[in-house]
Amino acid sequence: MEDCIIVGAGPAGLTAAIYLARFHLSIRLFDCGSSRAALIPKTRNHAGFPDGIAGKDLLARMLEQAELYGAVREMFEVTRIEPLAEGFAVHADGRTFPARAVLLATGVVNKRPEGLDDPLHGEALMRGLLRYCPICDGYEVTDKRIGVIGTGDHGMREALFLRGYTSDITLISPGAGHELDVDCAAALDAAGVTRVDGPCGGYTIEGERIAVDTAAGRLAFDSLYPALGSRIRSRLAVAAGARASEDGCLEVDDHQRTSVPGLFAAGDVVKGLDQISHAMGEAGVAATTIRNMLAEQRPIRR
Structure with a gap:
């Protein structure tokens, strides 16, 4: 024993x-x-x-x-x-x-974004184009263009945390539209966080950025943070x-x-x-x- x-x-x-x-x-x-x-x-x-x-x-x-x-x-x-x-x-x-x-x-x-296959997920992770922990590596995205995949209170909190590192934050809904109450929306607006509806899809690596399809068209970021729990x-x-x-x-x-x-x-x-x-x-x-x-x-x- x-x-x-x-x-x-x-x-x-x-x-x-x-x-x-x-x-x-x-x-x-x-x-x-x-x-x-x-x-x-x-x-x-x-x-x-x-x-x-x-x-x-x-x-x-x-x-x-x-x-x-x-x-x-x-x-x-x-x-x-x-x-x-x-x-x-x-x-x-x-x-x-x-x-x-x-x-x-x-x-x-970690819950991954839907449609992000294993090879692309692995490469994006190794290159810092996909990140899961802003506490760990938020410093590395200082003053960069960042996308956060999420909505609701959890997505809002992650976007606001990252706002301490960069002013260029876009919160993208993983589904069709955002699920944000009045307080969440007001907090995001006060911080200057852009909101874009989903769904997300069509992930690709384009040079030194990762790109994703959204309701607002194709957007490219220096790093994406999934805030999906x-x-x-x-x-x-x-x-x-x-x-x-x-x-x-x-x-x-x-x-x-x-x-x-x-x-x-x-x-x-x-x-x-x-x-x-x-x-x-x-x-x-x-x-x-x-x-x-x-x-x-x-x-x-x-």
């Missing part, structure tokens, strides 16, 4: 693996290869990397560090987490892995009995404990700031709490 199984190998899962392995605990890390951080071409707001670092390179460094201290990675997708009288049974690859504790670090998946990957925890908010984020206490004893969660799957630094901080709290919980059950001694 492992001391802890970690599901998810993004910044939260890998940070927890480093901590737990250095606590001299037996760790198994399940990685299905879909960390959102791997899609980051280069992050420039992660402390300690003044020249920036690619998401894949950061994950590779963190995995190397975790494995250096004995963490074991499995390239399997976990299909079920089963609470037992003592610990858990984690099901993956047709096998069952027992653990005294489980940490969920499964993250979220995300899918929270909390299904495993919810199926195991953990409580989640209406949007699917797992509910945890100040020590990252879910409502299921021995089941923890950290990172974007939990309600909070979807940032690498925040995920790593939560993982450190979760890992230390797990270590202390296990020590109460059985002394940890050399």
